[in-house]
Structures are given as C-alpha cells and as structure tokens.
Amino acid sequence: MTVIRVTHLVDDTTAGGVMRVISHMMTTPDLTREADHSLLEVKRNRLCIGRVEADVIVSHLAISWRLLPLLAALRVMNPTARLVHVEHSYTKCFTALNVRRKRRFGALLKLSYALFHDVVAVSAAQGKWLRDEGFVRPAALHVIPSCVGLSAFRELAPPEGAVKTIGAIGRLEPQKGFDILIKAFRELSDPGIALHIYGQGAEETLLRDLAAGDHRIHFKGFASDPVAAMADLDAVVMSSRWEAYGLVAIETLAAGRRLLVSNVDGLTDHLPHGAALVDGAGIKPWQSALEELFAAPPRPRGPRHAHNYESHFSDCWKSLFLSPVIASQ
Template identity: 55%
Template sequence: MIRIAHLVDDTGAGGVTRYLDFLAADPVMARRMTHRIVPVSRTRPAATAIKADLIVSHLTVTWRGLPGLMALRARHAGTPIVHVEHSYCAGFVAANVRARRRFHTLLRTAYALFDRVVAVSEAQAEWLRLRGLVSDAALSVIPPCVELKAFHALPAPEGCRTIGAIGRFDRQKGFDLLIRAFRALPEPTLVLRMIGDGEERARLEALAEGDPRIRFEGFASDPVAAMAGCDAVAMPSRWEPYGLVALEARAAGRRLLVSGADGLADHVGYGATPVQGGTVEAWTEALQAVRRGEAEVTFGAVADGGRQCRSGWDALVSTTLGAVSEPDVLPGALPA
C-alpha cells in the first residue's frame, strides 16, 4: 500500500480540505494508496516528522515560506515531493502582482524543489507553461473533486427564479459585480442568495442595501442544501484556479454562469455559460438570459466526478514512484 502524506497549512472548511477528505475516503483509491492529511506550519513544514512514500505539498508558496520548503526538501531528500498549486494563476497575477518578474522568480525557485508540480486545471497548466514556471516533463494536471452523489440526487429546478452566489466573500469572487448586475433586473420576484462569509461582507451588504431580493445567508455548513435552493449559480470570479462550486453546480444540473477566468474556462467545455466582457452590463444581460431560459443546461454525464481525479493520482504515483498502475476500471466518468 502506497502511503501519501498531504501537507496543509490551513485546515478550515474550504475547498482544499473537502478535496483532501474526498481523497482520504474514496474506496477506489484506497485499494492501492492511503491519503493522510498532515497539518504543518507554512514557514516550517520540515518541523513535523513525516513518514510516507510520497509527500504532497498543498502549501501556499511565499518568499517567507521558501526557506521552509528548502528545509523540507533537504530533510526528505530520498522521498519524492509533489506540489499542488491551489493559489496562483494568470488572473491572480493580473489582479494582484505588480513586481511580476520577482514573483515568477519565486515560483520558479519554489517549484524547482519538487519532483512534480500539479495544476488543478488545464488553463492554469497553460499559464505555468507559457511563463516557463514548470517544464512539461515536471507538470501534471489533476482536476480536484469532492463527493458529488448528493448533488446528483437533487431534483431539477422548475424555472429559474433564484440565483446562487456561493463562496468566500472576497474581492476574488467578483460578487460586487454580480450584485450591481442583479439590481438592474426589474423582476420583483427574483432572488439572489449570497451564501458565504468573509471580509467583504459589509461592503457587499452596502451594495445590496435597499433591494429586498438580495439575501445574505452566511456560511453554509451543508453545501448540498445550499445548492438545492438555487435554480442557477453565478461565478463572476476575477481569478479562479479551478472552482469546485462550478463542479458541484454541474453535478446538480444547475444553470451555471462563469466569468471564464482561469480554471473556470475548463467548465465551459462541459456546458457552463461564459459571460464575455466582465462588465455589469454583460452580467445583467447574462442573468436575464438565464431568467428567460435561454441558457439551457447542457452538461454531459458528470457521474461521480471522480474518474479524472482518480486516474490523475494513479498516473502521478506511477510517474513519481515508478509504480505499475492497475488497469483503468474505475467506475464513473467525467465527459471527455
């Protein structure tokens, strides 16, 4: 049995934690590997004793944390170490980084410490290639997954009167743009459910003030129940390496509007509707089209959503450890 240790510096109830819970609990992958979650310090990951055949970093790369990654590499010189990039993408750099040459130097230096780097979307992988941050030989693409069976079981919505905005209230998510676009819609019975919390909440509530159709519902401990109350989902993110909410919306058969930024572009190939331009006017028009039923759900069979994820980890283990994989007989499939 192959032992895999996943290093995390944040154990909050976010997408990375749910993804790792899926890996640890999945019975198909458990036939050949065990996934153990190991909380570590972002700046001193080598301080924690790790016994594994493969170490996987889910840490955020920073200049402050770079010496810690070097120490991790030195302490485990004989163990393959892989990094999964959850944080950075082209949209992140465009929106947040001024000293881009310096930032790219940080990433190249950090990524060189790992045997492989895993991108969470094809769009993110293309950015890594174009910027010369990772060589093709050292790059893998594994879309993350969570347990989707309960999302599949949700009944299809009748009509489209409730729009869901699900996620952390942060500038990244573009919910300020969505609120402005929604307020331009005239229908009094439409509802915008703001499901989440974060430092942008007060600002978003101020933008929504005076419109009783916009409801702030707080953090949802049950993402399935949150999705059940939405007829459509809007994701106007300014940057998004992948977007698990998009995968969940697809599994639930909800109409899905996305900005197309970074990894959200991957979901367009599976039926999500891209909103071109990223302006308030463009989002108002897209919301109107959803309301009129013009943005139909055309998703292929998402099945359990795990096959690409499982096969990706199987290939990664084979590449880094030289293991011989079992034949691909994994149940369920995402559309090719």
C-alpha cells in the first residue's frame, strides 16, 4: 500500500487549539496508517516556500492579503500536489465584529480559497456561512469538525451533586467574552460557588480588575494538563463572541460535564450533543443561565456521552485524502 505524504503548513506553533489538532492528525493511528505526516513552519511575510515534497499540502495558515502571493506561488510550484486549506479562524460573527470593509474581506477569502482544491470548515455553522456567502465552491467545501484525543476525558469520574465549580478555559482575549462572564457571575450571591479561569493573554489585567474583591473567582493560568483542569470542574461555560468550533466543548462533553455556550458560530454545533444554549448577548442572559446552572438538580447516574468525535474526524480526513481531486477555479 502506498502511503500518502502529507505536509501541514503552520505560521504559529505556540500551544493552542490549532497545534493540538495538527498533533492529533500526525499521531492518531487511524491517520498515520494512511499517511506520512510532516510539519512545515512558514514564517510570516515570506513570498514563497518553494517546492514541497508532498502529495497533499494542508494549509493551517491565517489568510491575509500578505499571504496571497505565497499561496499563488504554492499552487504554481506544486502542480501535482493536492492543496487543502483548513479555516481555523474566520467566521460569521468574527466578520460582523471585526471586519470594517466586508466586501474587500470577502474578495480576499474568495481569491485565497480558489487557489486550493479543497477548503475545510471546522464546524457546520462555519461551513454554512462560507457556502451562503459564496466564498467557496460547493464542490470544494468539506465540513470536518476539529478533534483531539478524548479518551482521558472520558475516563474522568462524573461530578457528584449539584454544580458548584464552573470553569472558563481559553486565551484571555476579547474573543472569549470572559469579561461578560465575570460580570454575570458577580451578580450571583451564593458564597459556595466558584469560577475557575484557565488561560493567559492580553486581557488578564483587565479581567483580574473585574474580578477584584470576589474571592470565588480564581485565575489558574495556562492549563498544561487540560484533563486535570477538567477534573476539578462540575461544568464549563463558553461565553465567546465568536468561535469557529471550540475544542473545549468536545472535551467537556466527553468528560460528562455540563456545558453552556454562546449562540455564536460553531458553538451551536455542540447543542445536539448535550450543550445548553445561552441565547442573547450581554450580562443578563448569562446571569440567568448561570443561576439555572447552579440551581439544577444533580444529574442521575447513567451512560456517558457516546459520540465518537475521533472516529468521525479520522474517517472524514481519510475520505478527503483518498478522494479524487476536483479541479479548482
């Protein structure tokens, strides 16, 4: 059997969701049996990376006008390789909140995606947005939800009793909406509850100021062991302003914890698997949702969430690697 050579292009190797997904792709047996994976770091502002010795080149790069010449050169210099782009970043809510010149941004996405044979959306909601906006040809668009290994999360003991300790996990940046979460939590009067915040980022000082004086709120720093962090929590809350998918969500559900999510982008993909929706932006909807969460009776003992995220992820990528290439525009 011929093993496919797959090279993953990245422009940021710092610890985070994208690198965890790539690491899973490069090490999970279901995919290493089909392909020999390698990683190539692309320095930002480069105009060309030359010829890549691979049958499939998977871009995990952040699309930008500066990147466009490199993508065009990649296509020209690798005419026999299958080019795949995974859109980890851009979503409908990101665009609404962060992009001022939306038509220009849309042109960037269409031009960039047209250089690839395939474009992978990491959630159904993101895929719908890409399709509805006409950014990607329907035949080139694939929805493959991001994934990491979840077996250690499934092995965690389920929480006992009512919810007392909730967690927020992610970069301390405006995207995650931790400012709204802290303000909503502080409206609750119960002295026996706690909010644990895991992560680092530019907003840490601001968030600590918002939490000042409330000894129920604890900043835990970067969670080097996400399984151990999850073990200390009864529930997880994701108050993001935009989110392509949210690995924390599948980790939470695999661990049998309750999950609250904002009504944005890929977070809505988790509703069929047990997440609860906080419908509405701002402090009041989150305050109400937290009150309901802490007041909820303990869950009865029963079988753990059964969805096999890993198998679906591997099956989708194997299908993409092995399917015929459809000529791009």
